[in-house]
Amino acid sequence: MADYFTHFSCALDAGTPENAAAALDLLLRLRAEEEDADDPEFSGFALSLQDGPGSSVLWFHDDDGQGDVEVAIRFVLRLAEELDLTGLWGFDYAHTCSRPRLEAFGGGAHVIDLGARKSIGWISTHEWLTAALNGEGVDAVEALVA
Numbered sequence: 001m002a003d004y005f006t007h008f009s010c011a012l013d014a015g016t017p018e019n020a021a022a023a024l025d026l027l028l029r030l031r032a033e034e035e036d037a038d039d040p041e042f043s044g045f046a047l048s049l050q051d052g053p054g055s056s057v058l059w060f061h062d063d064d065g066q067g068d069v070e071v072a073i074r075f076v077l078r079l080a081e082e083l084d085l086t087g088l089w090g091f092d093y094a095h096t097c098s099r100p101r102l103e104a105f106g107g108g109a110h111v112i113d114l115g116a117r118k119s120i121g122w123i124s125t126h127e128w129l130t131a132a133l134n135g136e137g138v139d140a141v142e143a144l145v146a
Helices: 017-033 069-083 125-136
Strands: 004-013 046-049 057-061 088-097 106-113 118-124
Touching: 004 069, 017 046, 017 057, 017 069, 069 088, 069 106, 069 118, 106 125, 118 125
Parallel strands: none
Antiparallel strands: 004 057, 004 088, 046 057, 088 106, 106 118
């Protein structure tokens, strides 16, 4: 039996050490609120300070290969609202598999407009490859605007 994984590792500068600490507190509070939920809304990634105490940089990464891209995006959008973050932020991710399987590998990237509180684009390597192999050209699939 094969195991499927989603991996990501990215940083978000929260602007100040106080904002970074508030982000960690927010995630702890949200996870505590959904502790007994059947389908928790904010699990699927780990969060810590990139450079230790006093840092403003948050490190988002998958939790043992069980990363959830959509959950990370949902939390960043919530965080942008809570901390009034602005600017663009993005990250890429990889899909992998513990055994060789067709169509089990790939990845993509997302770009978030923190000020507008929305995803502004994404791309999937699997969709790009499929389009290119179907003769649509290597430029057939551009980053999709959400």
